[in-house]
Amino acid sequence: MSDPTAAATAATQQAETSGADTREARPREASSIELKGLHKRFGKDTVALDGVDLTIEAGEFFTLLGPSGCGKTTLLRILAGLEAPNDGRLLIGGKDVTDTPPHRRSVNTVFQSYALFPHLSVRDNLAFGLRMRGEPAAERHRKVDEVAEFIQLGSLVERRVEQLSGGQKQRIALARALICEPDVLLLDEPLSALDAGLRSQLQVELQRLQKRLGMTFVFVTHDQDEAMVMSDRIAVLDGGIIQQVGTPNEVYEHPANAFVARFMGHDNLFAISASEDDWVDTELGRLRLDPAEQRDDQAGWLLIRPETLELDGEVPEGYNRLEGTVEERLYRGSRIEYRLSVNGRTLMAVASNLGQRMHDVGDRVTISVCPEDLVRVAA
Missing domain, CATH: 2.40.50.140 (Nucleic acid-binding proteins)
Structure with a gap:
């Protein structure tokens, strides 16, 4: 599970200047992602990623699927700029961002732990990134109301964080990540802590939201059913290596090898x-x-x-x-x-x-x- 303190810190870094240098010139189209020969090692003996080559199309709901320790979260953290690869290149929207710090990437992350600020109201949580990049109060208020209506938050905007259920907190975390209009949204097992019924409901809501926005979503999960329900395409990882990339239908009905077949159930x-x-x-x-x-x-x-x-x-x-x-x-x-x-x-x-x-x-x-x-x- 993600460390809540680290997640909140990362969310703060991303929110402070997400899109600040490029928001005037940056096109509103979704961005593609290219990973070229990515390697990541921890210490001398632990290989987290072993030569990952992958293209994620602009506007795609793409899922990284695999067991614990397969490298999917490390890959997501590299996309966010929270980890640096030892070798290889990362391009977002055709631009090499391998060495770009997280606050200068047009990328936001929804963490498993929500990473909300408990001392702030829901409205202030949503407006935090806008305030940190210097937007006027009236504009912050307008954008909060706009995203609240878009995600159908209703009266939740006026509540305090401690008054929210787990599902409501996840919706607020999602809204806060979207309000700064990133090119790419990363989702680190955001539904894993929810009960089965609410999880199923939010899976559908999240998929519909992504289609309405046309934004590139990269979703991490170890749940095969969740991946098949939500994804345009899936990459199955094991041992830091991509075992197969394909549509849910392709991965389920025509697994590339015995590992993929067994992991798909x-x-x-x-x-x-x-x-x-x-x-x-x-x-x-x-x-x-x-x-x-x-x-x-x-x-x-x-x-x-x-x-x-x-x-x-x-x-x-x-x-x-x-x-x-x-x-x-x-x-x-x-x-x-x-x-x-x-x-x-x-x-x-x-x-x-x-x-x-x-x-x-x-x-x-x-x-x-x-x-x-x-x-x-x-x-």
């Missing part, structure tokens, strides 16, 4: 022992793939997404057929999850709850899957 990964024409030998048995999935290498993994499996229906011609036993049934309201035993291996299947009879533990079931739904994954 896929349990159905089975080793391929041999390939011949359209067929592969796996731990489940011999299965036919779509010809487009054939590769020259014989090794690798086979991914079977649980939602693509059909249980006890008629097996269409050309589909793969397996036989299994229900080991466990998990009722999740709108869907039902089954753990099936097939040739001594566990296969996960997910069925929509359409009111039909559920399979019981111990039932023998016929499993069918279309060859086009089987995905070959690199090791």
Whole structure:
């Protein structure tokens, strides 16, 4: 979790002069971001980023996704100017800002800890950056009212910080980051401390806000569902290396390797022992793939997404057929999850709850899957 004191200090640095040198000439279009060969080491042995090359398009909602320690927060801090890379270059809007201090970048950050000033009112929190860069009181008041209306803060503007809930504090932190009109907004796991219902609500609100603004958002999270709901594209990181960049659909349905597949929540990964024409030998048995999935290498993994499996229906011609036993049934309201035993291996299947009879533990079931739904994954 981010240190609240450090986050507040960083927010102060950014708010003091964010956009102060360029606000007259700076175009209002969204800015692209280019990372070229970024390396970051801590001490002699800890490699946080290992040669990161990445382009984030202007106006994109881009998410850095990965487990703790993968380098995503370090990368975000480099974008903010709070860390300096050991090697490589960073360009924002085509301008090299690698050595530019944070208060001279048109970038603002929304921190996980909110980084609000408890001794100031909500209105004064929102106006803080404007006051520090010398805007007149009347203009500050106008802009606070404008951003409050835009984000639908209502009467929250007149409250004290200690009177706010967690969700309200996060909305205020977001409004304060936006009021200075940065070219890029960085979001460091801003929803992780919220309860599930509020988090889901703010995910949708944040996505809609970004589309209305057309601003470049860079979002950090370790939550796969959150990344898929909110993002235009996702970069999955591990060990300081980008493992895959793609749309949510691409990353989920066609993971680049076994790490990405497992991190995206896929349990159905089975080793391929041999390939011949359209067929592969796996731990489940011999299965036919779509010809487009054939590769020259014989090794690798086979991914079977649980939602693509059909249980006890008629097996269409050309589909793969397996036989299994229900080991466990998990009722999740709108869907039902089954753990099936097939040739001594566990296969996960997910069925929509359409009111039909559920399979019981111990039932023998016929499993069918279309060859086009089987995905070959690199090791």
